[in-house]
Amino acid sequence: MTSATPSAAPPGPNGSPGTSGAHASAASPASSASRADRIGDAALDLLVERGMRGLTHRAVDERAGLPQGSTSNHARTRQALLETAVRRQVQLESQVLTPDELPGAAGPHGTAGTAGTAGPSGTVGTARAAEGARDRPRDGAPDGAPGRTPDGAPGTAPGGPSEPAPHALLDTDTLVDALSLALHRYLTDHRALLVSRYELALEATRRPELRAFFDAAGSVFHGPLVAMTAAAGSPEPERHALSLIAWCEGLMFSCAAGSFHAAVPSRAELRTGFEELLRGMLGGGTGPGRGESTGAAGDRGGRCRA
Incomplete structure (x- = not known):
């Protein structure tokens, strides 16, 4: 989620909002990211900063630090550019949780759980x-x-x-x-x-x-x-x-x-x-220990405010 104004959004894993690092994957730093990822990251950054009107092929080139015309060669139409942004959005949202971050998880055959996160359709999780x-x-x-x-x-x-x-x-x-x-x-x-x-x-x-x-x-x-x-x-x-x-x-x-x-x-x-x-x-009760909030260490709270 974001704050009421995009500029108030906290920094992403590799940078602050307003830079191509805001949407950069931790696994794909800017120095080694593919051109498609750099274009996708720049497109998402522009959407956050300027909204849909600020998303142009030329602006993406400038934000990504690519030669003029690079984005047009990769995504010739606006629809193609938007699809590139959606594709990158899904990739980044799938990395909000790492595979080993299903706390205390074990699958039915003893395998460690794995969790994904909310994608464009708003769903959360996979195991x-x-x-x-x-x-x-x-x-x-x-x-x-x-x-x-x-x-x-x-x-x-x-x-x-x-x-x-x-x-x-x-x-x-x-x-x-x-x-x-x-x-x-x-x-x-x-x-x-x-x-x-x-x-x-x-x-x-x-x-x-x-x-x-x-x-x-x-x-x-x-x-x-x-x-x-x-x-x-x-x-x-x-x-x-x-x-x-x-x-x-x-x-x-x-x-x-x-x-x-x-x-x-x-x-x-x-x-x-x-x-x-x-x-x-x-149905039923919460079970032993489920009545207490057990989030991060030392983190205790009441009901959700929203």
Whole structure:
């Protein structure tokens, strides 16, 4: 998320907003980044600083430090330039969490969990634990009920809203930790990514061809979130994933451009919010220790402010 003004966004991993480093990947420093990445980073920076009107081929050349005409050679049309920006946006958002940052995670076969983050479609997270769930048959599924949803996520598990699925593969605490870490990192370290995402999303509402590309790019985040929700025991993973997306998107926008831009919740507060949301989805209590916020060391807080 971002603050109310783009210039107030905190520095990215390799630089401050307003420089090509603001959107540079930690794995791809400017000195070794590909030309496509440099163009994408510069395009995102311009969106944050100047908005859609400031995004031109010439401006990207100048921001990226490339010879005049380089951006036009890479992306000849404005649509192609916007697609380059969307593609880079997805790449950077997928790196907000590293593969080993699903706290205390272990997949169904003992593999370490892995988490992604909110993409253009607003989803948060992906886990190997959930991936393993896709290949497991559903025990006790009603006759004719599919074992997987069309996107490969586990199908609806037996049991009503107040009865969690009996074969949950992903501990709720693990899911809460991953989601709260990703969201808190957006709100504190990657606000510029949220500003550029909102600029692209708004432009997609005016350009049908960009809408199709934007949605397709963001769809890579949706299936894994549905799978994670199912693996945590959701009886209705598609609907519950939508609720998680809506809650995250609303909070991100409020803290990036809305009335809560100066009052970012702590990780502990975000954790409490996710606990309350998932408790309502999955039913039952929070379990031992789940009633307390256990974010970063020494970080304790109450309910989420937004």
